[in-house]
Amino acid sequence: MPNRPLIQTFSMPANFKIDEVASSAAFKNLGLIVPPLGPIAQFSGTFSGTGFNTIFRPNSQKTPTQLPHGPAQGDNVLELNLTQETLSFSQALSNIPNRGSNQQADIFLNGVPYIQTVTDVTNPQQPVGIHFEPGIWLHVPATQIPNVGDTVARMASVPHGVTVEAQGKAQTINGKPNIPPVDITPFSRGNPGSKIRFASQTAAAQGTPRIPQDLTPFIAAGTITQAILDDPNTILRNHIASQNIVSTTILTIDTLHSQVPFGGGVDNIAFLMGDAAGGPAANANTVQMTATFWIEMIEHIINIPPIPVVGHPPLILPAVGGIAGEPVPHFSIAPPHPILRPIQIKVHSTQIQYSQTVLLNFEPLSWPHVSVATLVPTGAVSVPPSAWAAA
Numbered sequence: 001m002p003n004r005p006l007i008q009t010f011s012m013p014a015n016f017k018i019d020e021v022a023s024s025a026a027f028k029n030l031g032l033i034v035p036p037l038g039p040i041a042q043f044s045g046t047f048s049g050t051g052f053n054t055i056f057r058p059n060s061q062k063t064p065t066q067l068p069h070g071p072a073q074g075d076n077v078l079e080l081n082l083t084q085e086t087l088s089f090s091q092a093l094s095n096i097p098n099r100g101s102n103q104q105a106d107i108f109l110n111g112v113p114y115i116q117t118v119t120d121v122t123n124p125q126q127p128v129g130i131h132f133e134p135g136i137w138l139h140v141p142a143t144q145i146p147n148v149g150d151t152v153a154r155m156a157s158v159p160h161g162v163t164v165e166a167q168g169k170a171q172t173i174n175g176k177p178n179i180p181p182v183d184i185t186p187f188s189r190g191n192p193g194s195k196i197r198f199a200s201q202t203a204a205a206q207g208t209p210r211i212p213q214d215l216t217p218f219i220a221a222g223t224i225t226q227a228i229l230d231d232p233n234t235i236l237r238n239h240i241a242s243q244n245i246v247s248t249t250i251l252t253i254d255t256l257h258s259q260v261p262f263g264g265g266v267d268n269i270a271f272l273m274g275d276a277a278g279g280p281a282a283n284a285n286t287v288q289m290t291a292t293f294w295i296e297m298i299e300h301i302i303n304i305p306p307i308p309v310v311g312h313p314p315l316i317l318p319a320v321g322g323i324a325g326e327p328v329p330h331f332s333i334a335p336p337h338p339i340l341r342p343i344q345i346k347v348h349s350t351q352i353q354y355s356q357t358v359l360l361n362f363e364p365l366s367w368p369h370v371s372v373a374t375l376v377p378t379g380a381v382s383v384p385p386s387a388w389a390a391a
Helices: 025-031 038-042 216-221 226-230 234-240
Strands: 046-058 076-089 096-098 107-120 128-140 151-158 162-174 244-254 265-268 285-304 315-318 330-333 343-362 365-377
Touching: 038 128, 038 151, 038 162, 038 244, 046 107, 046 343, 076 365, 151 244, 162 285, 226 234, 234 343, 234 365, 265 285, 285 315, 285 330
Parallel strands: none
Antiparallel strands: 046 076, 046 365, 076 107, 096 107, 107 128, 128 151, 151 162, 162 244, 162 265, 244 285, 285 343, 315 330, 343 365
């Protein structure tokens, strides 16, 4: 499954904007001002990059997983995926009226639709699509009922039969983010402190119920190591270690009501729940999701060769630096005047990193399903006129 940007397949009519249906001019005036997007205004265009996914899968004895070193033993298999990803944002929806009551006036949301696709490239010769997610990011203004400040929310649907509504808050900091560790170790339901580690979490072990079973080539390449299995966010920290990050907007969302008093949650089709209570007989019941998105403004150095004649098609150049195999943005170079000698200019681009944990309940345990990725603009970023001021 090729990891193509979804620009052509994900589009809306150019003049489409959501607005309220007004019964009078007086009511219409309430919605004349387009609500702000707030921190999600930076979700614009198409981004692509690489990541890592971990998921413990139920190993049903009715449909056992076949592995090179024999059938998997036990009730689970740990699947590890090196990934390529595309995250494509559409135009903002503009003005989304939400009706209040006698105690709370109407509010107006704004939102950005998106489509996310993830491809497993653990075996580069056999890429496999493993995730497709349409959704919407929303900016929700402060309200009195409930008494909550500005928030952001993400509504997502995945084809396994799960929908998620997660809400949270945003903050902007100077410089790099402090990305905390994340643990994939399962634990007893309702008791995150009671962790139960499995042999498949040991990178050097070769015969455990894991896909891939033998991680020797990945350990040698540094793509799946013990440090990464112990903390997948290691990949994110390694990626930004040498980057010059000017500022970071942090979106923290969850279905746990840790930042809003209620609302949101996760819905599953009946099969996933297994029974009405979603108890021990559940197949792979999704019960909660937490995620942090770091929207980073990166300062890059671009090496510009001599361009003695202007007016030709723009030159496309990559940013300097970066880790081998990791995504770097490219820039559209069209100086306003001739460049007679090699120079360097400073430019900025947006980078999206995220770490997401989804808890799946099957048998007596909760199993963290962790996904991380770093994404950069898919198309060439235009260099602004200000970058050439000193050139």
